[in-house]
Amino acid sequence: MVETGRTGGGRASTMKDVAEAAGVGVGTVSRVLSGKGQVSTATRERVLAAVRAMDFRPSALGRGLKLQRTNNIGLIVADIANNFYGEFAEGVLSAAKALGKHVIVCASGEDPATEREYAEVLLQQRVDGVIAFPTGHNTDVWQGARRLGVNMVFVDRIVESFDVPTLMVDNIGGSRAATEYLLALGHRRIGYLGGPQALTSGQQREEGFRAAHHDAGAQVHESLVVRTRFTRDTAYASALRLIHGRPAPTALFATNNVLGEAALAAVRDSGMTVPDDISLVMFDDVPWAGLVTPPVTVVAQPARRMGVEAARLVSAPDQPAPGRPRVLPYEFVIRRSCRPWHEPDPLPGEG
Amino acid sequence: MVETGRTGGGRASTMKDVAEAAGVGVGTVSRVLSGKGQVSTATRERVLAAVRAMDFRPSALGRGLKLQRTNNIGLIVADIANNFYGEFAEGVLSAAKALGKHVIVCASGEDPATEREYAEVLLQQRVDGVIAFPTGHNTDVWQGARRLGVNMVFVDRIVESFDVPTLMVDNIGGSRAATEYLLALGHRRIGYLGGPQALTSGQQREEGFRAAHHDAGAQVHESLVVRTRFTRDTAYASALRLIHGRPAPTALFATNNVLGEAALAAVRDSGMTVPDDISLVMFDDVPWAGLVTPPVTVVAQPARRMGVEAARLVSAPDQPAPGRPRVLPYEFVIRRSCRPWHEPDPLPGEG
DNA sequence: GTGAAAGCGCTAACAA
DNA sequence: TTGTTAGCGCTTTCAC
Numbered sequence: 001m002v003e004t005g006r007t008g009g010g011r012a013s014t015m016k017d018v019a020e021a022a023g024v025g026v027g028t029v030s031r032v033l034s035g036k037g038q039v040s041t042a043t044r045e046r047v048l049a050a051v052r053a054m055d056f057r058p059s060a061l062g063r064g065l066k067l068q069r070t071n072n073i074g075l076i077v078a079d080i081a082n083n084f085y086g087e088f089a090e091g092v093l094s095a096a097k098a099l100g101k102h103v104i105v106c107a108s109g110e111d112p113a114t115e116r117e118y119a120e121v122l123l124q125q126r127v128d129g130v131i132a133f134p135t136g137h138n139t140d141v142w143q144g145a146r147r148l149g150v151n152m153v154f155v156d157r158i159v160e161s162f163d164v165p166t167l168m169v170d171n172i173g174g175s176r177a178a179t180e181y182l183l184a185l186g187h188r189r190i191g192y193l194g195g196p197q198a199l200t201s202g203q204q205r206e207e208g209f210r211a212a213h214h215d216a217g218a219q220v221h222e223s224l225v226v227r228t229r230f231t232r233d234t235a236y237a238s239a240l241r242l243i244h245g246r247p248a249p250t251a252l253f254a255t256n257n258v259l260g261e262a263a264l265a266a267v268r269d270s271g272m273t274v275p276d277d278i279s280l281v282m283f284d285d286v287p288w289a290g291l292v293t294p295p296v297t298v299v300a301q302p303a304r305r306m307g308v309e310a311a312r313l314v315s316a317p318d319q320p321a322p323g324r325p326r327v328l329p330y331e332f333v334i335r336r337s338c339r340p341w342h343e344p345d346p347l348p349g350e351g
Numbered sequence: 352m353v354e355t356g357r358t359g360g361g362r363a364s365t366m367k368d369v370a371e372a373a374g375v376g377v378g379t380v381s382r383v384l385s386g387k388g389q390v391s392t393a394t395r396e397r398v399l400a401a402v403r404a405m406d407f408r409p410s411a412l413g414r415g416l417k418l419q420r421t422n423n424i425g426l427i428v429a430d431i432a433n434n435f436y437g438e439f440a441e442g443v444l445s446a447a448k449a450l451g452k453h454v455i456v457c458a459s460g461e462d463p464a465t466e467r468e469y470a471e472v473l474l475q476q477r478v479d480g481v482i483a484f485p486t487g488h489n490t491d492v493w494q495g496a497r498r499l500g501v502n503m504v505f506v507d508r509i510v511e512s513f514d515v516p517t518l519m520v521d522n523i524g525g526s527r528a529a530t531e532y533l534l535a536l537g538h539r540r541i542g543y544l545g546g547p548q549a550l551t552s553g554q555q556r557e558e559g560f561r562a563a564h565h566d567a568g569a570q571v572h573e574s575l576v577v578r579t580r581f582t583r584d585t586a587y588a589s590a591l592r593l594i595h596g597r598p599a600p601t602a603l604f605a606t607n608n609v610l611g612e613a614a615l616a617a618v619r620d621s622g623m624t625v626p627d628d629i630s631l632v633m634f635d636d637v638p639w640a641g642l643v644t645p646p647v648t649v650v651a652q653p654a655r656r657m658g659v660e661a662a663r664l665v666s667a668p669d670q671p672a673p674g675r676p677r678v679l680p681y682e683f684v685i686r687r688s689c690r691p692w693h694e695p696d697p698l699p700g701e702g
Numbered sequence: 703g704t705g706a707a708a709g710c711g712c713t714a715a716c717a718a
Numbered sequence: 719t720t721g722t723t724a725g726c727g728c729t730t731t732c733a734c
Contacts, residue, residue, distance in 0.1 A: 124411045
């Protein structure tokens with residue numbers, strides 16, 4: 001039989017309804033459902049039968065109001081369509097499920113105003129905790145949240161003068177590994193395509209880049225250090241500018257997957273080839289990294305695992321708040337997007 | 352100053368607190384905050400001042416309980432890390448933001464038990480609506496949900512004998528376009544790598560595939576029709592089997608991005624080249640489709656727009672429930688993964 | 703082992 | 719214009 005039309009808000013049944021149907025008090029229904037307190041087997045059966053018959057589902061609203069706890073957590077990412085955040089979110093959802101929590105997901109687009117708006121919303125929703133990739137701008141709201149007893153976990157970014165449990169990948173190490181690899185191959189003009197310097201992850205990746213140069217006694221060409229926003233258009237424009245910069249870079253280090261995508265497109269559109277004309281390394285091991293020709297050497301972040309960790313951290317507030325961020329290891333995955341580089345002789349035949 | 356340590360659950364202030372601070376009744380505070388009813392400017396100022404001073408945020412729990420409406424909607428996708436669902440979710444989030452709604456995201460992994468579990472959770476949360484890519488199995492729960500007045504929107508799959516507003520891309524048309532394209536290039540042994548036939552989208556894509564063959568007077572090689580689950584491993588194995596099937600396929604049609612990824616990997620691992628040895632078309636215009644060599648010809652779904660539409664539909668229950676699904680247009684994007692195919696002469700030198 | 707009742711924070715109806 | 723109050727659905731204490 002085909003059910004047709006909309007039935008309009010049929011009222012959901014309540015504990016009171018169930019109690020009446022089972023001929024008991026609401027307290028008893030609650031005890032049965034929560035498993036707390038003693039209930040005789042006979043009454044339990046009657047209650048359970050009524051619950052099934054009425055298709056009763058206890059209201060999380062009433063429960064939350066009484067308990068002052070919702071089992072909901074908020075998640076604020078920059079862009080859920082970006083594979084890195086997608087994997088991260090997958091990890092959060094999966095861990096949350098295991099912990100009996102539910103996740104309200106928000107996308108800030110890296111915009112402080114949007115972040116603030118969502119923070120307000122999540123606080124009104126009385127979430128037990130929030131996991132955020134903070135823009136770094138709305139410290140007052142976040143401070144307030146913490147004061148209210150909302151468990152917080154920040155990911156990827158350290159917010160100054162504000163000691164919140166923070167999770168990040170070893171950005172400096174990953175960046176250093178990538179850069180050392182290029183330097184070892186002989187590259188001395190490495191283009192750096194980075195994100196906004198406001199973000200901790202951006203700062204750290206640049207720090208690793210510089211440290212590797214320093215240790216190798218190599219010089220960073222400041223004209224080849226470009227910072228850009230994570231939108232496709234601006235990233236592409238910046239990549240183009242970098243590729244055609246002076247001195248001409250022999251290798252490119254893109255510090256996330258959006259920038260890597262832009263770099264690859266820009267290289268190709270410039271009629272150049274990876275790795276023959278220019279080598280390429282990037283952060284983030286997205287699916288396409290191994291699929292393009294040549295497959296791209298990457299610094300892989302354990303995105304899913306970071307999500308799992310974040311969900312656990314936000315649900316276990318008893319742990320001592322670590323003074324310093326919890327750092328997860330990167331993995332350097334060498335594929336085929338880099339070639340050794342030897343500076344050509346100044347004038348062929350001479351020397 | 353660095354704030355240190357956790358403050359523990361500082362109680363959130365309530366309307367009562369604000370009312371006392373402002374020297375008014377709670378009703379007045381409510382009126383000021385909601386903007387409904389008349390309040391003198393002087394009182395309004397006093398109230399607003401108190402609100403700011405106490406950093407008051409009204410509880411969505413109390414409000415929801417009273418109003419029997421939460422402004423929350425549930426979203427159940429299969430896999431949030433899959434770019435298609437990521438784009439879709441992005442659309443939902445963005446439309447929801449504009450509508451003042453908040454989104455609880457769940458990932459079913461196409462598993463009916465998980466879907467059921469999440470459905471229960473969302474109903475307990477008293478969401479106003481839910482957007483789901485249904486597995487097709489838990490009709491009783493969904494029926495119940497509808498009866499309770501929860502607005503529902505299904506995406507991509509039609510659940511039989513259950514008339515819920517449904518949204519999908521023109522699967523038949525898209526599949527037909529892709530197949531016709533391959534047939535027009537001369538291919539007559541086209542491998543079909545499809546998803547589980549339980550899903551409407553799968554059925555329709557296969558239908559389009561067959562219809563195109565029929566119209567062209569071409570024959571579908573049943574040995575080249577393979578259906579597989581969407582996990583990477585099984586998809587890869589199925590792709591391999593398909594590639595080495597008999598008769599040997601000259602082209603491959605993968606019906607989503609996971610299958611397309613598997614197909615591409617399998618082709619390469621078999622030492623073959625796209626499009627010289629085998630042509631490839633797939634559903635879903637993911638970022639890597641244009642990035643690999645050669646770039647892959649695809650049937651693009653308007654994933655983000657579908658998400659926006661779904662969010663609007665679920666928030667506008669007044670609209671007459673359409674008896675048939677709302678179908679959105681695909682876009683066929685021709686890139687360079689297909690070559691014309693001419694059956695080689697039976698014996699060179701003859702004829 | 704069970705029922706009655708208070709109260710979580712809010713809105714809306716009613717009274718003043 | 720403003721204050722008071724009932725009640726949304728639940729948990730928990732207290733009395734029986």
